[in-house]
Amino acid sequence: MKLISPFHIFFTVLCFIISGTSLASNASPDALHLLRSMTQSFSTLSYDGVFVHSEAMNMNSMRVRHSLMNGVEYESLVDLDGDKIEVLRIDDKIISVYPNAMLANTRAPLIPPFKRFKDVESDRLIKGYDMVISDHTSRIAGRKVVAVKLIPKDQYRYGHQFWLDEENHFLLKHDMMKTDGKLLERIQFTSVNFAPDLKDKDFVPKEGSYAESVVDTPPRRVKNLWRFDWLPKGFSLVWPEARSLNHGTSMLLLSDGMTTVSVFIEPTMKPKPMSILNMGATIAGERSIKVKDQLYLLTMVGEVPEPTIEKLMTVFMPRPEHD
Amino acid sequence: MKALNDDFPENHSSREKGNSLDVNSYPDVLPSLSAMFDGEATEQDLECLLNADSQDVSRQLESFHLIQQTLHKESSVAVGLEGSLLSRIRAELDVDASFPDVQDNTEGSNLLPFVLPTESSSVSRPAWRMALSSVAIAASVTFVVIFAGNQFLTSEPQIQKLTADVSSSLPNMVVTPLAELDSEASQFDNEKLQHYLRQHAEQATMTVGQGMIPMARVVSYPIKE
Numbered sequence: 001m002k003l004i005s006p007f008h009i010f011f012t013v014l015c016f017i018i019s020g021t022s023l024a025s026n027a028s029p030d031a032l033h034l035l036r037s038m039t040q041s042f043s044t045l046s047y048d049g050v051f052v053h054s055e056a057m058n059m060n061s062m063r064v065r066h067s068l069m070n071g072v073e074y075e076s077l078v079d080l081d082g083d084k085i086e087v088l089r090i091d092d093k094i095i096s097v098y099p100n101a102m103l104a105n106t107r108a109p110l111i112p113p114f115k116r117f118k119d120v121e122s123d124r125l126i127k128g129y130d131m132v133i134s135d136h137t138s139r140i141a142g143r144k145v146v147a148v149k150l151i152p153k154d155q156y157r158y159g160h161q162f163w164l165d166e167e168n169h170f171l172l173k174h175d176m177m178k179t180d181g182k183l184l185e186r187i188q189f190t191s192v193n194f195a196p197d198l199k200d201k202d203f204v205p206k207e208g209s210y211a212e213s214v215v216d217t218p219p220r221r222v223k224n225l226w227r228f229d230w231l232p233k234g235f236s237l238v239w240p241e242a243r244s245l246n247h248g249t250s251m252l253l254l255s256d257g258m259t260t261v262s263v264f265i266e267p268t269m270k271p272k273p274m275s276i277l278n279m280g281a282t283i284a285g286e287r288s289i290k291v292k293d294q295l296y297l298l299t300m301v302g303e304v305p306e307p308t309i310e311k312l313m314t315v316f317m318p319r320p321e322h323d
Numbered sequence: 324m325k326a327l328n329d330d331f332p333e334n335h336s337s338r339e340k341g342n343s344l345d346v347n348s349y350p351d352v353l354p355s356l357s358a359m360f361d362g363e364a365t366e367q368d369l370e371c372l373l374n375a376d377s378q379d380v381s382r383q384l385e386s387f388h389l390i391q392q393t394l395h396k397e398s399s400v401a402v403g404l405e406g407s408l409l410s411r412i413r414a415e416l417d418v419d420a421s422f423p424d425v426q427d428n429t430e431g432s433n434l435l436p437f438v439l440p441t442e443s444s445s446v447s448r449p450a451w452r453m454a455l456s457s458v459a460i461a462a463s464v465t466f467v468v469i470f471a472g473n474q475f476l477t478s479e480p481q482i483q484k485l486t487a488d489v490s491s492s493l494p495n496m497v498v499t500p501l502a503e504l505d506s507e508a509s510q511f512d513n514e515k516l517q518h519y520l521r522q523h524a525e526q527a528t529m530t531v532g533q534g535m536i537p538m539a540r541v542v543s544y545p546i547k548e
Contacts, residue, residue, distance in 0.1 A: 174536075259527075275511065
């Protein structure tokens with residue numbers, strides 16, 4: 001018995017390791033399947049719900065409605081706490097609605113995207129995160145949910161947890177966690193109806209309000225003259241080229257499949273040291289860089305830890321001219 | 324210990340006779356007695372002890388007792404070289420007074436006479452002390468550098484804790500919350516930043532596949548124009 005005992009232990013441990021490995025490798029495709037299903041549910045389902053967005057000391061409730069009527073997609077997002085700003089989308093037409101014209105002039109329009117991202121980038125995701133489906137079930141907004149956890153593999157990104165409706169995989173709760181596990185941002189539905197009786201008149205701006213159409217000009221693509229000397233694992237440029245915004249600003253976009261970092265670069269006259277600003281989960285960094293005799297202002301915005309923005313700001317440089 | 328005394332009642336009773344016979348005249352007695360004392364005596368050892376002078380064995384046994392008593396009493400500081408070395412260093416630091424007080428030195432000073440070899444206790448003490456003193460200082464410098472790290476370098480006069488906690492390097496970067504942007508004479512161009520934040524939220528919405536929900540962030544941003 002004594003002789004067998006160590007072998008017995010070794011064998012048991014070996015079994016645990018093998019089963020653990022196979023579980024881990026099986027968990028990812030399932031988690032990816034759930035995330036993919038969640039992404040699709042936003043554009044295929046009809047819903048009318050209220051959710052709370054909270055970060056640091058701020059809390060804000062919003063109503064989101066979405067419906068497909070005669071093959072046309074209608075969507076609305078209303079701020080319930082603040083200035084009652086509404087963003088409407090009818091197919092590809094975007095309307096920002098303000099309570100009055102004065103407020104409309106002081107606030108730049110919100111521009112939701114026209115084309116939705118409808119798939120998950122599994123290759124990028126698995127480089128940056130371990131994905132685990134929690135076997136513990138709970139209820140959010142009165143509905144049974146399944147939880148998917150994204151555990152960051154390094155300190156350059158935040159952790160995420162998604163609670164998806166067990167039936168239709170709609171996102172009912174989303175937590176973003178700091179590298180030390182502390183809660184950074186939470187979005188949670190308090191109520192949601194998946195069979196809303198929505199009419200097209202529900203998506204018409206109210207009388208007396210000030211509505212303004214957003215004319216979407218397709219972004220001008222320009223050659224990307226910049227490169228990163230280092231990127232966290234899984235992060236890469238979303239577009240092969242840069243996008244030209246107004247005022248001669250070029251924009252690049254980095255993503256790891258879950259979070260994004262936007263990069264803005266423009267010529268400037270003023271040298272600026274590095275400074276970092278935070279708005280809840282969003283970190284913004286700014287500094288000037290000198291290339292030959294020209295100064296450029298570099299701004300980075302993203303939902304990543306502050307050291308990631310700081311490091312990315314120091315590894316941003318022009319591409320070699322022959323490139 | 325009791326068992327040993329019971330095994331040799333005759334040795335114990337003959338103790339009072341107090342003869343001054345030299346132990347060294349019986350070279351085999353000491354190892355055998357030691358083995359007996361440790362409970363590792365062979366038949367040969369027992370035979371040797373029975374043949375030996377009982378007074379001599381008794382006297383030696385008494386000294387073994389004394390050593391054992393001392394060992395028991397001092398066991399907390401005499402556990403091993405590693406432990407006592409640190410105590411010695413501490414004690415030396417206190418004696419030399421050239422270094423600040425590291426720790427309460429009571430255990431260290433208790434230890435000093437105990438670890439001294441008996442044959443050289445009086446003769447070589449000053450020399451030993453000097454040597455150890457320099458070693459102690461050298462060792463303590465290393466010790467302080469390794470374990471106290473920055474505390475030593477930041478010229479703290481009192482090195483209270485010699486723990487190995489590594490102070491996490493705090494980033495030099497000051498992160499300003501957007502809400503405090505006004506009070507801060509910030510480098511940021513607020514209007515431009517708002518524009519960039521919206522651009523970012525728009526693209527984030529496209530990339531992370533959560534419908535309009537990431538736009539909630541933009542609505543929550545405080546607006547200052």
